[in-house]
Amino acid sequence: xxxxxxxxxxxxxxxxxxxxFWISTxxxxxxxxxxxxxxxxxxxxxxxxxxxxxxYSRLTNFFLPEIFKISILYISFLLINFCFMPQLAxxxxxxxxxxxxxxxxxxxxxxxxxxxxxxQADRLIEEADINHAYAILFGEAFTYIxxxxxxxxxxxxxxxxxxxxxxxxxxxxxxxxxxLLEIFTSAKIWLITLMVFAVVFSPTRDYEFVVIWLIAxxxxxxxxxxxxxxxxxxxxxxxxxFGRYFWGNVVLSILIVLLLLIMLAAFMxxxxxxxxxxxxxxxxxxxxxxxxxxxIYKHKFEKQTEIQMLKTELGKSDASLNFLKSxxxxxxxxxxxxxxxxxxxxxxxxxxxxxxxxxxxxxRFMLHENTQDKISLTxxxxxxxxYIDLQKLRTSRSGDIRIEAHIEEQLNSLQITPMLLIxxxxxxxxxxxxxQQPSYIKMxxxxxxxxxxxxxxxxxxxxxDNDPEKLKSGIGLENVKQRLALLYPEKHELIxxxxxxxxxVHLTLHLD
Numbered sequence: 001x002x003x004x005x006x007x008x009x010x011x012x013x014x015x016x017x018x019x020x021f022w023i024s025t026x027x028x029x030x031x032x033x034x035x036x037x038x039x040x041x042x043x044x045x046x047x048x049x050x051x052x053x054x055x056y057s058r059l060t061n062f063f064l065p066e067i068f069k070i071s072i073l074y075i076s077f078l079l080i081n082f083c084f085m086p087q088l089a090x091x092x093x094x095x096x097x098x099x100x101x102x103x104x105x106x107x108x109x110x111x112x113x114x115x116x117x118x119x120q121a122d123r124l125i126e127e128a129d130i131n132h133a134y135a136i137l138f139g140e141a142f143t144y145i146x147x148x149x150x151x152x153x154x155x156x157x158x159x160x161x162x163x164x165x166x167x168x169x170x171x172x173x174x175x176x177x178x179x180l181l182e183i184f185t186s187a188k189i190w191l192i193t194l195m196v197f198a199v200v201f202s203p204t205r206d207y208e209f210v211v212i213w214l215i216a217x218x219x220x221x222x223x224x225x226x227x228x229x230x231x232x233x234x235x236x237x238x239x240x241x242f243g244r245y246f247w248g249n250v251v252l253s254i255l256i257v258l259l260l261l262i263m264l265a266a267f268m269x270x271x272x273x274x275x276x277x278x279x280x281x282x283x284x285x286x287x288x289x290x291x292x293x294x295x296i297y298k299h300k301f302e303k304q305t306e307i308q309m310l311k312t313e314l315g316k317s318d319a320s321l322n323f324l325k326s327x328x329x330x331x332x333x334x335x336x337x338x339x340x341x342x343x344x345x346x347x348x349x350x351x352x353x354x355x356x357x358x359x360x361x362x363x364r365f366m367l368h369e370n371t372q373d374k375i376s377l378t379x380x381x382x383x384x385x386x387y388i389d390l391q392k393l394r395t396s397r398s399g400d401i402r403i404e405a406h407i408e409e410q411l412n413s414l415q416i417t418p419m420l421l422i423x424x425x426x427x428x429x430x431x432x433x434x435x436q437q438p439s440y441i442k443m444x445x446x447x448x449x450x451x452x453x454x455x456x457x458x459x460x461x462x463x464x465d466n467d468p469e470k471l472k473s474g475i476g477l478e479n480v481k482q483r484l485a486l487l488y489p490e491k492h493e494l495i496x497x498x499x500x501x502x503x504x505v506h507l508t509l510h511l512d
Contacts, residue, residue: 016159017082024081027196028074035070039063052122065115072111073199076104077152085156105149113141148198155191162187179229183221190217212277219256219281220289223249227293242294253285355393358386365418374415377452377511381410381445384421388443391429401433402440414450414511417487421445423480424456424505432458432503447511454507460500484509 039058049056084097084104116137117124127133158165166180190213197213227249235245257278264274365383388405395401428441439459446453477496484492491510498504 020081021078024074024077028070031070032067035063035066048120048122052125054122054125061118061121065119068111068115072108073148076108076149077195079104080149080152081156081159085153086160089157089160101149101153105145108149109138109142109145112145113138116141148195151191151195151198155188155195158191159188179225183225186221186225187218190221193217211274212280215260215274215277216281216284219260220284223253223256223285224289224293224296227290228297232294232297245294246290249290250286253282253290256285257282355390358390362386362390372418374512375418376410377412377414377416377447378410380416380418380421381407383419384425384445387422387425391433395433395435398435400438401435402438404441405443407443407445408447410447412447414447414452416452416509416511417483420480420483420487420509421454421507423477424454424507427477428456428458428503428505432460434461437461450511452507452509452511454509455505457502457504460498460503 039062046056046058046062049061080101084101087093087097088101113134117134120137123137124130124133127136162184163180166183194213194217227245231248232245235248260278260281264278362383365379365386384407385405388403388407392403395403425443428443432441433439439461441458442456444453444455481494484494488509493506493508495506496504
């Protein structure tokens with residue numbers, strides 16, 4: 001997971017704000033051009049005035065009202081998106097920003113209503129009571145501005161707090177951070193397009209597109225994510241193909257539309273918008289979202305899986321070679337032979353033979369079993385014990401060296417990547433043991449069900465300037481981190497702590 005610094009986050013936010021500003025400004029300029037074009041070359045709304053025998057002016061009955069209406073929307077969006085809501089989301093000056101938001105909304109309602117009395121003056125004479133006519137225009141203006149500004153606020157708040165809100169959803173906690181970013185981006189795009197539709201289409205007529213866009217995209221987005229991250233992976237594990245997935249999604253789509261129908265039944269009598277939206281939703285779920293989700297999964301996740309497998313194989317080969325080189329090194333063999341030679345001089349040949357046998361078992365393990373992908377945990381533990389016993393021979397003459405090994409005998413059938421644990425123990429002996437100073441090593445290994453718990457701690461001492469290991473880090477530690485990341489992604493926890501007196505390693509590993 002990549003964590004951005006505060007400066008990087010601030011720069012990213014500024015870039016997004018600049019992009020939003022220029023996009024909204026470009027749309028505003030295009031709207032102004034459209035109004036000017038309709039005023040100069042079109043009939044605009046003149047036909048309604050002519051039909052009602054009213055005097056019509058392009059300036060006062062179309063151009064100025066539309067300019068005021070589109071301008072107040074543009075200014076209000078900038079204030080809400082860049083000033084008021086970011087402060088509210090951060091809980092800065094809450095009361096002041098709420099008051100300012102209400103004031104902007106109220107001013108917008110008044111400007112919109114007054115503008116409509118000029119651009120829709122023909123509607124005033126259609127009503128018997130002029131006050132009732134003004135009330136209708138005010139109600140339409142209030143409803144439209146309220147809903148549109150509510151959408152502005154929802155978008156601005158979601159932009160500020162959307163990621164943290166998504167992270168709190170229990171269902172999404174199972175997935176990687178990527179899905180949160182994808183859902184966040186998709187929701188933002190949907191809200192942006194919904195705002196554009198709401199601005200473009202009139203609140204009193206032709207609002208079917210807004211209703212369709214309010215229902216269809218979020219339902220399709222949710223089904224797409226659920227299919228990509230839940231349905232398809234589950235079916236692929238069972239060996240099911242596209243046909244099983246397609247007909248399953250057809251049934252699921254029918255259930256979704258029926259659920260929407262039940263939830264929105266009370267609104268169905270208000271026109272054809274909802275039935276059209278539900279029909280469009282059902283068609284898009286089956287004909288667009290279902291095959292598109294399959295395509296995305298196949299060309300994104302399966303390719304990623306293939307690339308990961310190639311990286312894993314390459315990493316395993318490279319890591320195995322490096323481990324072999326690191327284990328069969330002159331320094332280790334020289335110490336081992338010196339140990340056996342000293343033991344042979346001081347004691348009988350029984351201990352010497354034991355040491356040679358253990359060394360032979362270790363070399364055989366490294367040359368043969370180390371080439372396999374997985375071996376039994378029992379064999380890995382035997383190798384660890386041989387290594388520890390051989391090192392104990394080397395340090396047995398020093399009373400100031402304390403070696404404690406509590407390694408459980410493994411009678412289970414668990415499998416592990418070979419030579420995954422030895423680097424931690426070898427590092428402890430190499431950097432934690434001094435023949436001249438008091439030192440210690442503690443090792444524990446136990447399993448519970450399919451989980452392995454492994455701890456190694458050792459003392460730290462200051463090496464002499466002529467010690468060849470003084471400037472070298474532990475053998476294989478970086479390599480084993482790489483192997484764990486490649487072979488046990490999301491199945492291990494590695495904690496390494498170092499203080500002035502002790503080096504400590506804890507590994508939790510979920511095995512097969």
